Amino acid sequence: MIAKSLTSGIVAGAAAGLLTGLLQLSFVQPVLLHAELYETGELVHRGAEAVSAQLEWSGIDPVRDGLSLLFSMLIFAGYGLLLSAAMALATADGASISPREGAVWGVCGFVAAQLAPAFSLPPEVPGSAHVDLSDRQVWWYATVAVTAVALWLLAFGRGHWRVPAAVVLLLAPHVIGAPQPEHFEGPVPQEIAALFASRALGAGLAGWVMLGAILAWLRRNAPEDLG
Amino acid sequence: MITALRRKALFDISSRQAAALVCGILGLGLITIAGNVQASALHAAAHDVRHANGFVCH
Numbered sequence: 001m002i003a004k005s006l007t008s009g010i011v012a013g014a015a016a017g018l019l020t021g022l023l024q025l026s027f028v029q030p031v032l033l034h035a036e037l038y039e040t041g042e043l044v045h046r047g048a049e050a051v052s053a054q055l056e057w058s059g060i061d062p063v064r065d066g067l068s069l070l071f072s073m074l075i076f077a078g079y080g081l082l083l084s085a086a087m088a089l090a091t092a093d094g095a096s097i098s099p100r101e102g103a104v105w106g107v108c109g110f111v112a113a114q115l116a117p118a119f120s121l122p123p124e125v126p127g128s129a130h131v132d133l134s135d136r137q138v139w140w141y142a143t144v145a146v147t148a149v150a151l152w153l154l155a156f157g158r159g160h161w162r163v164p165a166a167v168v169l170l171l172a173p174h175v176i177g178a179p180q181p182e183h184f185e186g187p188v189p190q191e192i193a194a195l196f197a198s199r200a201l202g203a204g205l206a207g208w209v210m211l212g213a214i215l216a217w218l219r220r221n222a223p224e225d226l227g
Numbered sequence: 228m229i230t231a232l233r234r235k236a237l238f239d240i241s242s243r244q245a246a247a248l249v250c251g252i253l254g255l256g257l258i259t260i261a262g263n264v265q266a267s268a269l270h271a272a273a274h275d276v277r278h279a280n281g282f283v284c285h
Contacts, residue, residue, distance in 0.1 A: 005246035009254065021276070028279045064275065071276040074261040081254030085247040114281050123281040136283040137263055200279050 005084045008222055012215035013080025014073045020207030021072030025065055028203055031196045032125065033058055038188040039127030045189045053191065076211060083109050083215055086148075090156060096220040099213045106212020107205070108151045114204040116147040116170070120178035123200035125193045129181040136179050143173040 034055045037043040043051050083105060087097055097105065117140050124130070150169035153162040186193065240248075261273055262282040270277075270284075277284045 001242035002246040002249050005250050006253070009250055024276070024279045029275060032275060032278055067272045068275045068279075071261050071273040072280075074257060075273075075276060075280060078254045078257030078261060081250045081257065085250035085254060088243045088247040088250065091243070118281050121281075121283065124278065124284065126278065126285075128285075130285055133265065133283060133285065140263075140283050196278075200281055204280060 001088070004219070004222055005088050006081070008215055008218035009081040009084030010077045011080075012084075012211055012218050013077035015214055016080065016207055016211035017073035017076025018069060019210055020076060020203060021069040023203045023206060024072065024200075025068060028196065028199045029065070029068070030055070030057060031192060031199055035125035035127060035188045035192050035196060038192070039125075041187070045187060053189075076207060079109060079113060079208070080211055080215055083212065084219070086152070087215070087219060097216040098220070099217045102212040102214075102216025103209045104212065105216065106208040106210070108155070109212065110205050110208035112148040112151060113144050114201060114208070116173070117143045117178075118197070118201055120174050122197045125186075125188050125196045127186055127188045128193070129183060129185040131179045131181050139173065139178045143178075146170075146172060 037055075038045055045051065087102075087105065091097060120143075121136060121140065130136070146169045150166040153166045153169070157166070260269070262277055262280065264270075274284065
């Protein structure tokens, strides 16, 4: 059981991470590179001259984009292991989750790991104003954890108390509030920042749905003698 | 006899729970290293992916 959970989590994560990485390189990376031109001052927003909103595709950077694919696979392998852990806890011995149900698991993983933190700390383009990193990381981990617990209560909890309890857990990180900067200082046009945030979340959702479906398929079909 | 049974029950976590524990710890470690550790080489290599996945990056 341990070996099967581990290998299916890692393999599904690597596969979904590769696909998500390609999606990100196609749709998210060009927006990030555009923002970096404003971060470095190569382009200046609201300067003396109007700047074209169009940007030529800068091509593939083999090292940078290759590392991005690699780290996308690593991060999704981490997501896959956590989702595999949750699936192992949720399924009785001998039962399994269908790939369609797995896709719903993926949506829930996306809500916990990406949408919930983004509700108060949106995916940032380079050059955004920010405050102390470790404060935001603590808030990020806490938000992912309590959101995951809330979703678990909604899905598997018993008794009516689970609904108000889940609502409190879902709202708490955002009522307490993420660490916010004192001043705005971002040099990147809002159009680029908004496009980046929505593209990042959209690619993330696609990635998590693929992860959930592939993982459920592997957990169901991988040979049992794997462990 | 009863004591022996109790002791067994205390340590007898199911294989599903053991799998969840091992996967959970490794997954959390992997996400922390790939997504959140700020060592400079790691940060540079993972930079674009961290931004794209909504990790806190800078």
